[in-house]
Amino acid sequence: MEKNKVKILKYCIGILITGIVLYHSVYFSHLDTVRDAADATVFDAKAYAENFWRNELPAVMKRAVDASELLDLFERDMPGAVEQYARTLGIASLHAYLIEGEGRIEEITENGLLIGLAGDPSGTVLIETLDLFGNAVRDASGLIDVSDFPNTMEFNTVSAEINRIVRIEIAGPALEHSAVGKNVRFTGAAEVSEDDPAINPLRIIPIEIIWKD
Amino acid sequence: MKIAGKILSYTVMISAVLIIIVCGCGNSRDGGDGGKKKVAVVISTLNNPWFVVLGNTAAGRAEELGYEATIFDSQNDISKEVNHFDNIIAAGFDAVIFNPTDADGSIANVERAKKAGIETFCIDREINSNTAAVSQLLSDNYSGCVAMGQYFVKRVGREGTYAELLGLVGDNNTWNRSKGFHSVVDNYPGLKMAAQQSADFDRNKAMDVMESILQANPDIDAVFCGNDAMAMGAYQALASAGKAGDVLVFGFDGAKDVINLIGEGKIAATGMQFPKVMAQKAAEMADEYEKGKRDFPQKLPIAVELVSRENIEKYSAYGKK
Numbered sequence: 450m451e452k453n454k455v456k457i458l459k460y461c462i463g464i465l466i467t468g469i470v471l472y473h474s475v476y477f478s479h480l481d482t483v484r485d486a487a488d489a490t491v492f493d494a495k496a497y498a499e500n501f502w503r504n505e506l507p508a509v510m511k512r513a514v515d516a517s518e519l520l521d522l523f524e525r526d527m528p529g530a531v532e533q534y535a536r537t538l539g540i541a542s543l544h545a546y547l548i549e550g551e552g553r554i555e556e557i558t559e560n561g562l563l564i565g566l567a568g569d570p571s572g573t574v575l576i577e578t579l580d581l582f583g584n585a586v587r588d589a590s591g592l593i594d595v596s597d598f599p600n601t602m603e604f605n606t607v608s609a610e611i612n613r614i615v616r617i618e619i620a621g622p623a624l625e626h627s628a629v630g631k632n633v634r635f636t637g638a639a640e641v642s643e644d645d646p647a648i649n650p651l652r653i654i655p656i657e658i659i660w661k662d
Numbered sequence: 663m664k665i666a667g668k669i670l671s672y673t674v675m676i677s678a679v680l681i682i683i684v685c686g687c688g689n690s691r692d693g694g695d696g697g698k699k700k701v702a703v704v705i706s707t708l709n710n711p712w713f714v715v716l717g718n719t720a721a722g723r724a725e726e727l728g729y730e731a732t733i734f735d736s737q738n739d740i741s742k743e744v745n746h747f748d749n750i751i752a753a754g755f756d757a758v759i760f761n762p763t764d765a766d767g768s769i770a771n772v773e774r775a776k777k778a779g780i781e782t783f784c785i786d787r788e789i790n791s792n793t794a795a796v797s798q799l800l801s802d803n804y805s806g807c808v809a810m811g812q813y814f815v816k817r818v819g820r821e822g823t824y825a826e827l828l829g830l831v832g833d834n835n836t837w838n839r840s841k842g843f844h845s846v847v848d849n850y851p852g853l854k855m856a857a858q859q860s861a862d863f864d865r866n867k868a869m870d871v872m873e874s875i876l877q878a879n880p881d882i883d884a885v886f887c888g889n890d891a892m893a894m895g896a897y898q899a900l901a902s903a904g905k906a907g908d909v910l911v912f913g914f915d916g917a918k919d920v921i922n923l924i925g926e927g928k929i930a931a932t933g934m935q936f937p938k939v940m941a942q943k944a945a946e947m948a949d950e951y952e953k954g955k956r957d958f959p960q961k962l963p964i965a966v967e968l969v970s971r972e973n974i975e976k977y978s979a980y981g982k983k
Contacts, residue, residue: 540939600790
């Protein structure tokens with residue numbers, strides 16, 4: 450009798466220990482909790498671009514070069530333009546510029562607003578409203594460093610998100626408010642190759658458009 | 663006194679000899695034995711002429727700078743790459759110029775080399791780490807394919823059907839190229855992608871994949887390929903099907919075959935990467951590191967330029983004329 454009791458006690462202790470070990474070996478979580486945790490580690494390009502657009506980009510807008518001055522410099526001294534005003538990603542002949550200016554809407558084309566620059570009869574720029582691609586805004590700002598990203602896909606997704614903001618918040622309303630003859634003030638970004646200075650009109654991705662009348 | 667002096671001079675001599683031996687051993691990796699320092703050039707595959715140019719240029723530049731250079735071919739196989747790094751570490755190389763096979767899988771190799779005191783400079787293909795390699799010199803694939811996408815729309819028009827041949831799915835270049843292209847093309851709802859399949863950056867696989875795509879989609883207008891080897895495979899499949907003149911082929915790399923076919927009007931365009939620039943720069947950075955420089959950008963993008971019938975006269979294989 451006594452022997453049986455000891456055996457039962459041993460089995461109970463064995464089962465208890467096995468139970469404790471098993472309980473602490475495997476953890477169960479709700480699938481949504483696991484998914485949320487995984488998502489938290491994924492780079493949120495949309496949030497990054499929103500923060501860049503609203504909180505960081507405005508601070509560097511004052512660095513923008515006057516469009517007429519830049520066009521003149523492109524013609525006279527392209528290396529000087531690059532040295533003074535360009536931001537360049539790595540080793541490239543394509544450079545990004547922050548640009549500002551004002552003028553009159555001469556034409557509304559399929560691609561955007563053709564602006565005749567004020568005080569510069571030969572100076573025209575195209576404010577893009579259709580082909581909003583590439584890295585002009587990201588790179589011209591000089592605020593986003595590729596080396597800060599663990600992979601270049603994340604870095605490039607930021608550009609796509611910035612261009613999405615431009616499309617929704619700037620290009621869309623610009624088309625609604627535009628009419629030939631209206632005067633505007635603009636700030637934007639452009640990519641220009643130093644090997645191909647035939648830039649007429651200079652194509653600008655808009656960052657801000659202010660209607661003057 | 664004389665004996666004490668003798669003992670002292672013997673002790674000094676033995677110490678001097680020991681110091682020379684110890685210093686000699688310690689400096690063997692620094693070329694202190696009069697031998698050249700060694701640079702390993704590890705290339706993902708030499709089964710593609712573009713990578714042969716990349717590897718040969720890196721090795722050639724390293725040799726010009728006074729190093730002994732050895733090229734290793736990983737054959738797009740991570741296990742072969744692991745073996746190469748084992749050998750590189752065991753042989754006491756001084757630096758590695760590295761074209762990885764896998765953005766995630768190759769990180770461990772770079773970290774092992776670093777632990778062994780061998781610094782790595784990545785070229786063309788990226789690893790998903792900002793701390794393992796000294797620097798990564800990478801083609802700006804995304805921007806190159808934004809330009810490609812714009813040219814694609816210009817040539818194909820805003821309406822049409824196309825196929826896309828992707829490279830290795832584990833390689834960031836594959837997705838940077840695809841995403842750059844789609845960041846443009848997807849804005850045109852009239853452009854429909856009929857098929858998107860991987861052909862692993864391989865010419866023969868691309869030919870097979872293109873043949874099956876053509877069977878299911880005989881009326882496509884264009885095919886965008888993530889590299890020139892696949893563009894050549896796709897072109898061969900189209901030529902065999904008698905459709906070479908009907909379907910526009912777009913590649914990426916700037917390889918010799920494709921540059922020639924752009925000149926002949928048989929391929930529409932490619933994105934010119936500059937493998938020689940990338941490889942030379944990496945060898946120079948490795949040399950600068952050996953000489954004490956430590957301030958390197960973690961990522962150094964190299965611009966990609968669009969090559970088409972409009973500007974083909976400016977370019978030759980793998981670079982500008």
